Amino acid sequence: MKETLKNNDIVLTGQYLGVVEEFLPEKNSTFVKEGKIYATKAGLVKIDDEKREIEILTHQEKDRKVPVVGDIVIGTILFLRRYSVGLNFYTINKKLHFNSYFFGNIHVSQISNRYIEKINDAFQITDIIRAKVSEEKTNEYDLSTVGKYLGVIHTDCSICGTALDKVGFDKLRCPMCGNMESRKLAADYRDVSYNLRY
Amino acid sequence: MTLLIQDEYPKKLFREDGKRLDGREKLDLRPIKMEVDVIKNADGSAYIEWGNNKIFASVYGPREVHPHHLAKPDKGILRVFYRMATFSVFDRKRPAPGRREKEISMIISDCLEPVLFLELYPGTSFEVFIEVVDADGGTRCASTTVAALALADAGVPMRSLVTSCAVGKIDGELVTDLSGIEDKAGEADLPTAMTWFNDELSLLQFDGQITQSELEESLEMAQDALEQIYEMQLDALKRKYINIQEEAED
Numbered sequence: 001m002k003e004t005l006k007n008n009d010i011v012l013t014g015q016y017l018g019v020v021e022e023f024l025p026e027k028n029s030t031f032v033k034e035g036k037i038y039a040t041k042a043g044l045v046k047i048d049d050e051k052r053e054i055e056i057l058t059h060q061e062k063d064r065k066v067p068v069v070g071d072i073v074i075g076t077i078l079f080l081r082r083y084s085v086g087l088n089f090y091t092i093n094k095k096l097h098f099n100s101y102f103f104g105n106i107h108v109s110q111i112s113n114r115y116i117e118k119i120n121d122a123f124q125i126t127d128i129i130r131a132k133v134s135e136e137k138t139n140e141y142d143l144s145t146v147g148k149y150l151g152v153i154h155t156d157c158s159i160c161g162t163a164l165d166k167v168g169f170d171k172l173r174c175p176m177c178g179n180m181e182s183r184k185l186a187a188d189y190r191d192v193s194y195n196l197r198y
Numbered sequence: 199m200t201l202l203i204q205d206e207y208p209k210k211l212f213r214e215d216g217k218r219l220d221g222r223e224k225l226d227l228r229p230i231k232m233e234v235d236v237i238k239n240a241d242g243s244a245y246i247e248w249g250n251n252k253i254f255a256s257v258y259g260p261r262e263v264h265p266h267h268l269a270k271p272d273k274g275i276l277r278v279f280y281r282m283a284t285f286s287v288f289d290r291k292r293p294a295p296g297r298r299e300k301e302i303s304m305i306i307s308d309c310l311e312p313v314l315f316l317e318l319y320p321g322t323s324f325e326v327f328i329e330v331v332d333a334d335g336g337t338r339c340a341s342t343t344v345a346a347l348a349l350a351d352a353g354v355p356m357r358s359l360v361t362s363c364a365v366g367k368i369d370g371e372l373v374t375d376l377s378g379i380e381d382k383a384g385e386a387d388l389p390t391a392m393t394w395f396n397d398e399l400s401l402l403q404f405d406g407q408i409t410q411s412e413l414e415e416s417l418e419m420a421q422d423a424l425e426q427i428y429e430m431q432l433d434a435l436k437r438k439y440i441n442i443q444e445e446a447e448d
Binding site for chain 2: 008010012013014028029031033038040041042043044058059060062063
């Protein structure tokens with residue numbers, strides 16, 4: 001076991017990887033015993049040259065951290081543009097990723113089947129929305145909210161900050177100040193369990 | 199024409215040329231074939247052909263515990279379900295889990311627990327389902343071996359693999375890897391299992407009669423056999439990643 005490991009080398013469960021002075025062991029795929037690092041998973045090695053971190057990637061569907069086309073994501077609206085919105089998302093297919101987030105855009109034409117004149121009629125900043133990945137670009141994703149269960153799942157009143165109540169297909173009323181607002185709502189608006197919101 | 203009643207056990211378990219009834223030497227293993235990732239719906243799965251034994255294992259988890267009162271707040275639990283198919287033995291095996299199935303399930307779960315990081319998954323369960331399709335002696339050893347492989351395939355963090363093999367005594371001679379007839383007609387049977395991160399035995403059962411010196415000798419024989427099987431396990435796991443490696447390099 002003298003030869004040094006390279007990226008994409010096959011590593012098997014229980015294999016010796018190196019000593020703690022060489023690498024920073026990643027918590028989920030390695031363990032340290034008496035100053036030596038061993039693999040706890042079978043897969044391909046990934047060595048981060050900047051952090052000197054060693055990690056084992058199993059290349060399995062459930063360990064995927066990157067969204068692909070067709071995934072359902074949940075995110076927060078960051079800003080509104082004239083014909084599109086930008087949002088950050090942490091949740092991919094009901095799985096929350098604490099360490100990394102992704103950036104996505106929704107174009108006006110991809111919000112709803114109905115005609116939307118202004119972006120403000122569909123989304124506001126800080127709305128939590130559920131969307132579907134429709135296209136991959138470098139470092140960002142194009143999302144779509146066309147569909148019954150896609151759209152805003154939680155939003156607050158823009159005047160007083162209270163959570164809004166649904167009163168119509170796309171109408172909301174504030175229980176505190178009576179302010180009326182409109183959004184592109186998901187069918188299960190405010191009926192989503194807390195752990196799926198963020 | 200097939201016989202409805204099985205023949206009685208042979209009087210001699212060695213042939214005249216000194217080999218065993220299936221043509222093996224004393225220290226030889228039966229032919230073993232292993233494969234991982236055979237069941238699509240499971241998180242991880244493995245298949246083993248060990249002589250005439252044919253066994254599938256599939257792993258699900260970490261997932262919610264049902265019934266809920268079994269969940270532990272400080273660590274996850276490992277549940278093993280060992281089951282034999284009704285057609286796996288000569289007589290029809292009754293499908294309900296009996297005393298033997300419960301014992302073997304418990305043994306395998308105790309055997310695998312030291313290698314898992316259960317404390318990282320509080321309130322969840324890992325479930326291992328072992329289905330014996332064809333049985334011919336030593337199914338508990340083959341099941342342990344294949345269950346460890348299925349857990350590794352599922353990506354469950356493990357300190358190392360677990361390998362299991364039996365040693366025994368037939369006609370006054372110590373032999374490795376007893377087959378079905380040798381198991382029933384022989385004098386002693388000694389299933390062992392090894393965890394490789396600390397080189398310790400995690401299973402040692404025994405039935406029959408042997409002397410103390412024979413016990414020490416048989417454990418050394420077991421060590422040699424276990425090392426051979428461990429190589430095959432690693433090889434089976436490695437084969438899965440060769441295609442993935444080519445894709446990852448592109």
